[in-house]
Amino acid sequence: MQTPLSVSHLILLYYSMEGKTRNASTLLLSFACIFLSLSTTTTTLSTSLQFQTLTLNPLPNKPTISWADTEPGTQTFTDRTTSEPSSSATTFLSVQLHHIDALSSDKSSQDLFNSRLARDAARVKSLISLAATVGGRNLTRARGPGFSSSVISGLAQGSGEYFTRLGVGTPARYVYMVLDTGSDIVWIQCAPCKKCYSQTDPVFDPTKSRSFANIPCGSPLCRRLDFPGCSTKKQTCLYQVSYGDGSFTVGEFSTETLTFRGTRVGRVLLGCGHDNEGLFVGAAGLLGLGRGRLSFPSQIGRRFSSKFSYCLVDRSASSRPSSIVFGDSAISRTARFTPLLSNPKLDTFYYVELLGISVGGTRVSGISASLFKLDSTGNGGVIIDSGTSVTRLTRAAYVALRDAFRVGASNLKRAPEFSLFDTCFDLSGKTEVKVPTVALHFRGADVSLPASNYLIPVDNSGSFCFAFAGTASGLSIIGNIQQQGFRVVYDVATSRVGFAPRGCA
Numbered sequence: 001m002q003t004p005l006s007v008s009h010l011i012l013l014y015y016s017m018e019g020k021t022r023n024a025s026t027l028l029l030s031f032a033c034i035f036l037s038l039s040t041t042t043t044t045l046s047t048s049l050q051f052q053t054l055t056l057n058p059l060p061n062k063p064t065i066s067w068a069d070t071e072p073g074t075q076t077f078t079d080r081t082t083s084e085p086s087s088s089a090t091t092f093l094s095v096q097l098h099h100i101d102a103l104s105s106d107k108s109s110q111d112l113f114n115s116r117l118a119r120d121a122a123r124v125k126s127l128i129s130l131a132a133t134v135g136g137r138n139l140t141r142a143r144g145p146g147f148s149s150s151v152i153s154g155l156a157q158g159s160g161e162y163f164t165r166l167g168v169g170t171p172a173r174y175v176y177m178v179l180d181t182g183s184d185i186v187w188i189q190c191a192p193c194k195k196c197y198s199q200t201d202p203v204f205d206p207t208k209s210r211s212f213a214n215i216p217c218g219s220p221l222c223r224r225l226d227f228p229g230c231s232t233k234k235q236t237c238l239y240q241v242s243y244g245d246g247s248f249t250v251g252e253f254s255t256e257t258l259t260f261r262g263t264r265v266g267r268v269l270l271g272c273g274h275d276n277e278g279l280f281v282g283a284a285g286l287l288g289l290g291r292g293r294l295s296f297p298s299q300i301g302r303r304f305s306s307k308f309s310y311c312l313v314d315r316s317a318s319s320r321p322s323s324i325v326f327g328d329s330a331i332s333r334t335a336r337f338t339p340l341l342s343n344p345k346l347d348t349f350y351y352v353e354l355l356g357i358s359v360g361g362t363r364v365s366g367i368s369a370s371l372f373k374l375d376s377t378g379n380g381g382v383i384i385d386s387g388t389s390v391t392r393l394t395r396a397a398y399v400a401l402r403d404a405f406r407v408g409a410s411n412l413k414r415a416p417e418f419s420l421f422d423t424c425f426d427l428s429g430k431t432e433v434k435v436p437t438v439a440l441h442f443r444g445a446d447v448s449l450p451a452s453n454y455l456i457p458v459d460n461s462g463s464f465c466f467a468f469a470g471t472a473s474g475l476s477i478i479g480n481i482q483q484q485g486f487r488v489v490y491d492v493a494t495s496r497v498g499f500a501p502r503g504c505a
Contacts, residue, residue: 087208092327103282124192167259169209187271282287335498345378366400398470408436428462
């Protein structure tokens with residue numbers, strides 16, 4: 001491409017001409033060249049941005065689910081001496097995931113979306129509170145008998161966004177369980193209930209299971225709890241999990257068999273909760289997928305290679321279920337990996353290193369790795385979270401990203417702010433639009449987002465908003481809207497997380 005002449009070049013050219021040719025026509029021609037030159041430069045700048053097409057879909061309605069509670073081909077993986085069978089058992093688990101909206105009472109698509117944003121705000125507040133708590137634990141007095149303090153482990157199950165259906169006990173009783181990368185403990189409501197919240201399925205009765213076993217107070221398994229309790233009457237181990245919103249679950253710490261689509265996993269450490277109070281709705285309990293030692297992936301690590309992955313479907317564009325896989329089959333060949341970082345004061349979360357963000361193919365100048373740094377005291381950093389919907393960035397990073405996107409999307413008609421979103425557009429009457437690309441740059445992995453992962457419908461009138469938000473906290477969170485369509489691979493064995501585009505097929 002030829003370099004346009006500058007204004008000074010044209011003026012010098014004019015004065016170098018002989019006097020008789022320096023007439024008004026030449027001057028006019030010179031300034032016409034200047035105008036064309038500047039216009040060409042402006043056009044070049046505007047077209048240098050990279051764009052992609054966003055197909056406009058409405059807010060998703062309440063999903064419908066259908067599950068068979070019994071499946072043939074049952075396999076069992078267990079060890080009678082420890083809760084971690086030998087590594088010679090190599091297989092994989094695969095189950096469907098559904099969005100928590102499917103367990104909600106009949107609501108309009110708008111009400112479902114508004115509820116999702118309310119849950120999201122509560123969850124982010126709890127995540128930030130948990131990360132800011134010294135050592136990730138709250139040393140206030142616990143409510144349950146036999147405890148000297150509470151165990152803090154992730155978030156209230158009511159804020160989890162995805163669930164599956166598992167069999168609990170022998171014979172298996174099938175229940176809905178929320179899956180959550182921000183929590184560690186596995187627990188389920190158990191009869192008899194001192195206080196239980198309403199759930200879709202009957203409450204699990206451990207006396208009707210041949211595989212249920214209490215853990216004695218003096219057992220090494222009981223000592224895996226940070227603050228174990230002991231029933232003086234039964235001499236059995238007790239657990240309590242408290243959450244940032246005041247919710248809690250108390251009961252017996254035990255071992256039980258879980259069944260995933262015909263595959264039985266024996267001697268899983270879980271809490272059998274007889275007193276469960278707070279913001280818990282719908283599902284029977286929680287399957288913690290965090291990085292801590294009591295999480296489900298940590299417990300089954302030797303059996304399933306310390307690997308799992310999920311792919312979350314964009315519900316506004318597809319009715320297919322999402323899925324989660326445990327084992328070697330969880331690894332995608334097309335995934336790009338970034339190293340996991342360790343937080344010295346909190347082992348639950350999956351921390352990664354975010355180096356920068358691009359808009360329209362150009363790095364946003366106001367966003368640097370220093371804004372996302374996890375320091376030596378465990379403050380700051382970036383986590384990948386399945387239960388947060390909208391990605392939160394430290395305020396300075398968000399403002400820089402938002403402003404860059406606004407410039408790139410200046411051709412779109414703006415709309416009023418909506419809830420936590422301050423950058424919205426009126427796209428009513430359109431079926432598709434061109435929007436600037438957005439890419440997240442992790443160490444070793446550049447993740448280019450589909451347009452529907454960052455410009456989302458917020459009502460049924462054609463309003464779409466930029467699905468990022470700022471936070472005053474130093475903690476940034478990559479939420480599940482930005483993860484949609486990717487197979488997100490947690491290779492804990494080699495301490496890395498990967499992203500495989502178009503991974504839900």
